[in-house]
Amino acid sequence: MQKLNVAVVGCGYWGPNLIRNFNQIPDCMMKACCDLDEKKLQRMRTLYPGIETTTKLEDILNDPAINAVAIATPVYTHRNIGKRCLEHDKHVLIEKPLASSSEECLELIHLAEQFNKVLMVGHTFEYTAAVNKAKAIVASGELGDILYISCVRVNLGLFQPDINVIWDLAPHDISIIFYILNQFPISLNAQGKAHFNEKIEDVATVTLNFPNGTIAFLHNSWLDPDKIRKITIVGSKKMLVYDDISQNEKIKIFDKGVEVPPYYDSYAEFHFSYRYGDIYVPRLNEYEPLSFECKHFLECIREGKSPRSDGYSGLRVVSVLEAANKSLRNNGAQQQVKID
Numbered sequence: 001m002q003k004l005n006v007a008v009v010g011c012g013y014w015g016p017n018l019i020r021n022f023n024q025i026p027d028c029m030m031k032a033c034c035d036l037d038e039k040k041l042q043r044m045r046t047l048y049p050g051i052e053t054t055t056k057l058e059d060i061l062n063d064p065a066i067n068a069v070a071i072a073t074p075v076y077t078h079r080n081i082g083k084r085c086l087e088h089d090k091h092v093l094i095e096k097p098l099a100s101s102s103e104e105c106l107e108l109i110h111l112a113e114q115f116n117k118v119l120m121v122g123h124t125f126e127y128t129a130a131v132n133k134a135k136a137i138v139a140s141g142e143l144g145d146i147l148y149i150s151c152v153r154v155n156l157g158l159f160q161p162d163i164n165v166i167w168d169l170a171p172h173d174i175s176i177i178f179y180i181l182n183q184f185p186i187s188l189n190a191q192g193k194a195h196f197n198e199k200i201e202d203v204a205t206v207t208l209n210f211p212n213g214t215i216a217f218l219h220n221s222w223l224d225p226d227k228i229r230k231i232t233i234v235g236s237k238k239m240l241v242y243d244d245i246s247q248n249e250k251i252k253i254f255d256k257g258v259e260v261p262p263y264y265d266s267y268a269e270f271h272f273s274y275r276y277g278d279i280y281v282p283r284l285n286e287y288e289p290l291s292f293e294c295k296h297f298l299e300c301i302r303e304g305k306s307p308r309s310d311g312y313s314g315l316r317v318v319s320v321l322e323a324a325n326k327s328l329r330n331n332g333a334q335q336q337v338k339i340d
């Protein structure tokens, strides 16, 4: 099998993780990387002596041997870099969120279709063992009807200069919820506060309303003393807690619930009963999700398949982020979410 040649654009915090993973895949050649900052490139040359480095995107675009480009630059650059790569016949993996607006996402989707190229967004959590286990448990009906989902993703920093905390942290939870439920919200409310940079909220909450009545709450902060990455899925039969920080017990199922008496004659007879059953921890076959994601990208290129997290998946998440910004600017007023 001929190796696919990959380039990575953006070698800041996340890009080197992409480079390391592509470099470890046997049927792929991690050929080149690009960053505007020469110091970042020097570090990559030290770690990977064979890698070509450049500060000019044109060098990547004009190299016909490069089949695919992974983009890990700031969000406002995603559309331009992605567009140019697609126009130069490269398959593209763009880090979350896919772009700065739904129009930009649609432009990338249409370009990828026009040039028959794979467009994938880096919704990394869709590739984790824990999220896939949670999805399977929800689909099995074990939890019953999903009443609500609560997501907490908070820590101290890292403040972003160009996007607020919702655009930075919520894409993960939104993509996880959509992947698990296979449903999309019809409306949302968002509230937040910018304490340090004007108009860049550093703490926020978003409430998503789904057509079947399920409700989801997201809490994101760069101003929290604790690092918390926790998702609670409350069903009518059981409850699931996914704690991404936990080493060995990422998912716990609680056989807990509330039962309403089927009938009662007087108010005195009425009382809820609470079930406190067993708690169990399903076994997870852990692996590095980014490795799975990078392999999936290459597999989609080779087999002409649409990725699990394709351009439309990126568009759906960005549509929610856009609606959240509108709600934030209108003191938390409800916003319709237009998906697809």
Ligand SMILES: NC(=O)c1ccc[n+]([C@@H]2O[C@H](COP(=O)([O-])OP(=O)(O)OC[C@H]3O[C@@H](n4cnc5c(N)ncnc54)[C@H](O)[C@@H]3O)[C@@H](O)[C@H]2O)c1
Pocket: 009, 010, 011, 012, 013, 014, 015, 034, 035, 036, 037, 040, 057, 071, 072, 073, 074, 075, 077, 095, 096, 097, 122, 123, 124, 168
């Ligand atoms: N999937 C995940 O779990 C995950 C985690 C962290 C970050 N990310 C995403 O990765 C992307 C990058 O985030 P980061 O934290 O690495 O940012 P960063 O600021 O640490 O790195 C961005 C790099 O891009 C370079 N750059 C900027 N404009 C460029 C251009 N036009 N051409 C070439 N290089 C350019 C910068 O010099 C910098 O080195 C964002 O979209 C972010 O949301 C994803």
